[in-house]
Amino acid sequence: MKIFRHLTTSLVTFCALVAGGAFVFAVAVTFAVSLFRDVEISAWNVAASQIGPWFLLFIGVYAIHNMLPIAVAHGRTRREFLVAASVFSVVLAVLMTAVEWLGFLVEGGIYSLMDWRADEHAAQPAYFLMYLVWFAVGMLCAAAFDRYGPGGVFVLPVAFALVVVTRVQMPGAGNLPFVQDIPVLLGPGWTAALAASFAVALAGTWAIARDMPIRTRSV
Amino acid sequence: MRVDVQGLTVRYGDVTAVDDMSFSLQGNKIYGLLGRNGSGKTSLMSALAGYRRPVGSVQLDGAPVFENAAALRQVCLVRHSAHAADKGDKVSYVLEYGAAWRDTWDNGYALELVELFKIPLGTKVGELSLGQRSALGVVIGLASRSPLTMLDESHLGMDTPTRYAFYDTLLHDFMEHPRTIIISTHLIEELSSLLEEVLIIDAGRLVLQEEADVLRSRGTEVTGNASDVDEFTAGLTVLSSRSLGRTKAAMVYGALADDQLVRARQLGLELGPIALQDLFVHLTEPVGGKR
Incomplete structure (x- = not known):
């Protein structure tokens, strides 16, 4: 519980601040662009669907690479940390989805006021599951590279497959080379596919990190 | 614990x-x-x-x-x-x-x-x-x-x-x-x-x-006139020695027998506990083929 509380108080605040800053930046960029041409897309959608997942992936890497060794150094087991990080991933995904929803709400108001046009964006569950999977994949990659060094590269194809699934519900991202119209192919089973991706990423992280040696680095 | x-x-x-x-x-x-x-x-x-x-x-x-x-x-x-x-x-x-x-x-x-x-x-x-x-x-x-x-x-x-x-x-x-x-x-x-x-x-x-005290008793620091110290330590395992003028101090490994203690007294040598560091060096680095 202590680890979960610590992850929540430190990282949730940090992530909320970063997301808030990203929103202000997106609005500022939109206003700047409006000086030269018509606004036709949602800047916040770019941030939420393109940059957001990478940020969540980074936080996942940070959790395993930086915080797991600190937890063990302070007398906590890997299992305790992984339980806390797994629950935290859901909390963080919920928070980031809430920020994403709030961002679209405020941006929608601004766009209406300025008579700008925005492209369509995905439904909230798609963002939630995307953030969840990318965070878990970040943990998976960090665990693989921390444990196996350069050998961690072998987890990258799996990681890629897991995150690609999350893109299918993002407008304009439903096509892959040789595989067209993935949303249609998956049908209503897309939520199950994303949930399975999350489960695979989490299971992989557990399998790798459960026995992972903590390196005694000197500064 | x-x-x-x-x-x-x-x-x-x-x-x-x-x-x-x-x-x-x-x-x-x-x-x-x-x-x-x-x-x-x-x-x-x-x-x-x-x-x-x-x-x-x-x-x-x-x-x-x-x-x-x-x-x-x-x-x-x-x-x-x-x-x-x-x-x-x-x-x-x-x-x-x-x-x-x-x-x-x-x-x-x-x-x-x-x-x-x-x-x-x-x-x-x-x-x-x-x-x-x-x-x-x-x-x-x-x-x-x-x-x-x-x-x-x-x-x-x-x-x-x-x-x-x-x-x-x-x-x-x-x-x-x-x-x-x-x-x-x-x-x-x-x-x-x-x-x-x-x-x-x-x-x-x-x-x-x-x-640590037992370890220190495994050796002796012998201090005195350089020629007397050399005479006394001949045949013993000397881990290290240092000289200042005519005075010499030698670290000797191993317990001293009673007759050696008497001889040291006769020569006017001072005997003291050995430095842990010298013992450590001796124990982790072969000296004269011995460890």
């Missing part, structure tokens, strides 16, 4: 850092873990702290340490401050980690030590000098008040006055809160007066485990 190690082996690929090591520590003492570079000290401590799954057995008070929440709560291993803190974290934040995650953490004592070692609370760990980072590691180790506290060369980056302050602090804290403390160091003579028991390891194997 009692520590039992049985058949412990740590390997990194083809390299065997700890080779089938077995020993027991009764606990509530300050132990010195001595060994040359690459002898396996850090690997041994890592296994004791549950940093890696042991091949063999590592038990604390009879319970295995690896991934055992109850046992791990009792352990703190510090090597500088690197793995107990993030370089990007401020010092104050590092102390918050300790307070948040360690049941035994004494935050008042941590703040006292931070002031003693003049570590700025608002500075990031990565921006501290090597000495300050070392001191921060010591703060984490001592303030954790863990029943098994291990300091892996954590004080080596400190300057001499700070190291002496650390030795005083360590002894004072140990007297007030007795626990099992294991210190690995190269500065053997500086620390030797604090050590109650010594483990010497070499090439991943335990060479010796002995009470």
Whole structure:
């Protein structure tokens, strides 16, 4: 519980601040662009669907690479940390989805006021599951590279497959080379596919990190 | 806290850092873990702290340490401050980690030590000098008040006055809160007066485990007129010697027989305890083909 509380108080605040800053930046960029041409897309959608997942992936890497060794150094087991990080991933995904929803709400108001046009964006569950999977994949990659060094590269194809699934519900991202119209192919089973991706990423992280040696680095 | 190690082996690929090591520590003492570079000290401590799954057995008070929440709560291993803190974290934040995650953490004592070692609370760990980072590691180790506290060369980056302050602090804290403390160091003579028991390891194997006083009695420092010292030590194992004018001091390994003691008195030689460091060098480096 202590680890979960610590992850929540430190990282949730940090992530909320970063997301808030990203929103202000997106609005500022939109206003700047409006000086030269018509606004036709949602800047916040770019941030939420393109940059957001990478940020969540980074936080996942940070959790395993930086915080797991600190937890063990302070007398906590890997299992305790992984339980806390797994629950935290859901909390963080919920928070980031809430920020994403709030961002679209405020941006929608601004766009209406300025008579700008925005492209369509995905439904909230798609963002939630995307953030969840990318965070878990970040943990998976960090665990693989921390444990196996350069050998961690072998987890990258799996990681890629897991995150690609999350893109299918993002407008304009439903096509892959040789595989067209993935949303249609998956049908209503897309939520199950994303949930399975999350489960695979989490299971992989557990399998790798459960026995992972903590390196005694000197500064 | 009692520590039992049985058949412990740590390997990194083809390299065997700890080779089938077995020993027991009764606990509530300050132990010195001595060994040359690459002898396996850090690997041994890592296994004791549950940093890696042991091949063999590592038990604390009879319970295995690896991934055992109850046992791990009792352990703190510090090597500088690197793995107990993030370089990007401020010092104050590092102390918050300790307070948040360690049941035994004494935050008042941590703040006292931070002031003693003049570590700025608002500075990031990565921006501290090597000495300050070392001191921060010591703060984490001592303030954790863990029943098994291990300091892996954590004080080596400190300057001499700070190291002496650390030795005083360590002894004072140990007297007030007795626990099992294991210190690995190269500065053997500086620390030797604090050590109650010594483990010497070499090439991943335990060479010796002995009470520090018993270990010192394994040799004698012979001081006197240079020619008399040379005469007296002829045929004995001399670990080292130094001369000042006509006076010479020689470190002799092995107990002296009664007739040798009488001869020393006749020659007017002074006999004293041997330096731990000389014994360590002798035990970890073959001298004249003997170890």
